[in-house]
Amino acid sequence: MNYRHAFHAGNFADLLKHAVVLDLMGRLTAAAGPLSVVDTHAGAGAYDLTGALARKTGEAEAGIARLMADDAAPAVFATLKTAVAKMNAGGGPVRHYPGSPLLIALRLRPGDRYIGCEVRPDDGADLKANLRGQAGAAVRLADGWTTAAAEARAAAKAGRRLFVLIDPPFERGDDYPAIAEAVGRVLAAAPAAVIAVWVPIKDLATFDSLLGDVEDAAADAVKGTAPALLVSEVRLRPLDDPMKMNGCAMLVLGAPAGTEAGARAAADWIAAACGGPGAKALTRTI
Ligand SMILES: C[S@@+](CC[C@H](N)C(=O)[O-])C[C@H]1O[C@@H](n2cnc3c(N)ncnc32)[C@H](O)[C@@H]1O
Numbered sequence: 599m600n601y602r603h604a605f606h607a608g609n610f611a612d613l614l615k616h617a618v619v620l621d622l623m624g625r626l627t628a629a630a631g632p633l634s635v636v637d638t639h640a641g642a643g644a645y646d647l648t649g650a651l652a653r654k655t656g657e658a659e660a661g662i663a664r665l666m667a668d669d670a671a672p673a674v675f676a677t678l679k680t681a682v683a684k685m686n687a688g689g690g691p692v693r694h695y696p697g698s699p700l701l702i703a704l705r706l707r708p709g710d711r712y713i714g715c716e717v718r719p720d721d722g723a724d725l726k727a728n729l730r731g732q733a734g735a736a737v738r739l740a741d742g743w744t745t746a747a748a749e750a751r752a753a754a755k756a757g758r759r760l761f762v763l764i765d766p767p768f769e770r771g772d773d774y775p776a777i778a779e780a781v782g783r784v785l786a787a788a789p790a791a792v793i794a795v796w797v798p799i800k801d802l803a804t805f806d807s808l809l810g811d812v813e814d815a816a817a818d819a820v821k822g823t824a825p826a827l828l829v830s831e832v833r834l835r836p837l838d839d840p841m842k843m844n845g846c847a848m849l850v851l852g853a854p855a856g857t858e859a860g861a862r863a864a865a866d867w868i869a870a871a872c873g874g875p876g877a878k879a880l881t882r883t884i
Contacts, residue, residue, distance in 0.1 A: 599718050601767030607645035608658030608695040610872040611846040613665055613678070614832055615796045616701055617864040618848045618857070619763060620677040622794060623705040625854040626761055633710045634753045635702050638742025638780070639765045640714030642721040643699040643728030644685070647692060662692050664871050671871075672863035677705075698763060699725060703732040710734050711758075713749060715742035742766075743780050750787035760784070760791040768798055778811035781851065785819035795849040799833060801840035805847070813884070816851055825852040830861035830881040834873040858883055 606612065626633055647658045662682060665671055671679070681701060685694040696704075699714040706712055712735040716722040722739045729735045738745055746762050753760040762784055766773040777795055784791050795812070799805050809829065817824035833845035850857060858881060865879035 599767075601769045602651055602721070603641040603697065603767075604645050604649060604651035605655050606657055607652055607697065608647055608662035608692065609655075610657075610661045610832065610834065610868050611796070611798070611843075612695070613661050613675070613868055613872075614830065614846060614848055614864055615765065616678050616696075616698065617674050618830065618850065618861050619698055619794060620701055620705065621674055621857060621860040621864075622761065622792060622850070622853070623702060624677065625856065626759065626792065627705055627707055627710065629759075629854075632758045633707075633761060634749060634758045635706075635710070635712045635761045635763070636742075636746050636749045637698050637702060637712065637714045637763045637765070638746050639767065640699045640716045640725055640737070640742075641697045641765075642716075642724035643697045643714070644724075645695045645697065647695055658692065658695060660872050662695055666692055668867075668871065672867050674860040674863045675867070677701075697728075698765065699729055699735070700732070702763070703729055703735040706732075706734045708733070712736065713738055713745065715740055715745045717741060743776055746780050747783035747787065750784040750791060753791075754788040760788045762791060762793045764793065764795040774804070774808055775811070777808065778815040781812050782815035782819040785816055785825070785851070789820050791852060792854070793851040797847045797849060798843045799831060799837065799845040799847055800843060801837055804840075809849070809884070812849060812851070826883050827851055828853045828858055828861060828881075828883045830858075830865045830879075832865045832868045832873070832877075832879050834869070834877050836876040853883075
């Protein structure tokens with residue numbers, strides 16, 4: 599396990615992921631009924647952007663720094679901006695950036711639950727420290743793929759609604775088939791689950807093949823009307839060099855009404871503010 603999210607915290611990809619996740623959390627917690635959230639790949643929970651790892655890439659400069667500086671950014675970023683402002687109460691350049699665990703935990707209501715899975719002992723220890731005192735939040739130093747399937751069965755049995763965030767490192771090719779397999783296993787146990795997946799975009803063939811596999815896995819699991827798939831892409835540049843991460847996407851299965859508009863606003867802003875020549879955003883439900 600070599601991937602460290604600290605290199606990338608607060609970059610354009612985190613902005614899309616965290617804006618969509620917070621928008622989903624807002625919609626899911628506005629509805630009645632206890633909610634369980636499983637974050638299959640949780641990371642450390644919070645990041646110091648002045649730390650050695652973050653400074654090495656400087657990615658947050660072209661991400662959260664630009665967002666915080668834009669008072670006219672779309673409303674879908676408001677919750678993220680508030681959370682970041684609170685963590686940096688002294689003002690000045692953004693130093694502390696929250697990960698998905700902290701952002702989700704902040705939105706839990708009494709009776710809701712969050713489980714963050716992390717396999718790296720060092721990031722897992724930081725995650726535990728960063729979530730300390732957050733009611734309803736728990737850390738599992740365990741594999742996120744199997745935990746998601748087990749928690750889907752537990753949520754269905756207990757009559758709880760379920761939101762699963764899948765955010766793998768993609769340092770191994772088998773993360774792609776694992777996503778489709780996890781979608782199938784979660785939906786087979788909890789057909790009404792909302793599942794969000796973060797995906798890098800290098801080339802279109804790999805991306806399109808994942809979309810097809812996710813759609814097939816969802817249809818097979820539900821054995822009827824598969825949940826619609828929301829796809830929100832940001833491309834920072836034309837996809838000419840498949841060796842680079844040229845963009846990223848958020849996929850959402852079972853997205854509540856209104857999610858597409860929020861995702862579109864986020865993706866459009868990120869492409870315009872963080873992209874280079876030929877950047878674009880594409881958001882649709884298929
Ligand atoms: C992209 S980062 C997560 C970032 C986090 N979701 C956020 O938005 O703040 C992926 C994390 O998954 C962890 N990881 C890798 N394989 C895992 C697995 N099978 N189960 C749980 N965690 C895993 C890595 O150690 C890494 O910290």
